[in-house]
Amino acid sequence: MNHDDGAIESLLGRYRPVSPPPDLRDRVLSSAVQTRSWWIAAGWFSAAAMLLLALGLHLATARMMQETAAVSGIGQIEWTAEAEEAAKMLDGGGAGRRYVSLALAAGARRHEGFPPVPMDPGLFGEMR
């Protein structure tokens, strides 16, 4: 370290980097707290969204099963996604649903040892 370096160091020493602005403290501390609140809120929001989705799907499925049972005149059957797909492939309307419902009901009755469901001759009029 020579004399010139000492002069430069002395010059530097007469100054110092400026202080942080006064509002930085509030900004830093609030951002730390906000981040925490945001993560908590995001967790609750995700949980609530999943709950709503599950409830909506449940209600839609229940309603679909009730409608299917009502139009086919049979008791409760398990209306699955495959059944819905089959109904759509048939005609996408009430007749396809009725047909699939009856098929499911007949299968269930056979499985339980009951005779086949009597068929209404006018039931599939819409499919013709």
Place this chain on the structure above:
Amino acid sequence: MADLHGHSGDDPPGGRTAEHGVFLAAAYDANAAGLYRYALMLLADPGAAEDAVQQAFVGLAQILRRGGDIASCESYLRAAVRHECWRAVRRRRRRLANVEGLSGSRLLEAAGGGSVDDDERARLEAALRSLPAEQREVVHLKVYEAWTFQQIAEFLGMSINSVASRYRYALAKLRRQLVPGHAGQGDVHEPR
């Protein structure tokens, strides 16, 4: 180290979520001014320095929430601010190709409340801005934090000789710009 509501700002509370806010405030009061000055000298940009300090404290808050273990809050914050500063420097270098030569915002104030020669301050700021960030960092730690070359070398993960060389190059460059008659003298290749 400041003491606020029983917190020194350097002993993280273990799992006491309700006290994190108080701890962060104490840690800010104890460390923020020095961290900001360090970031400002390294970045030569007040806005970027504020962002670096803010990110360091956000990181500290996240660690506290997870119940993480920090041996020293001061050391953690220093390393975190340095990490954020160098991320910012790398971003600027990619964007601008040359981070040096930023101008405009004020970097220096009078030490100890003394009077300020505005011309001298402006020339010194311009000279500091012309240094690579690597040299400004060493100058800051040596002059304004009064660290030894050994401490700087340990913090930066460099050899003492490299740190001392970096410091001497920085002073030589400042001297060439600030002292009349030194312009062009002793020009050497200056590594960062």
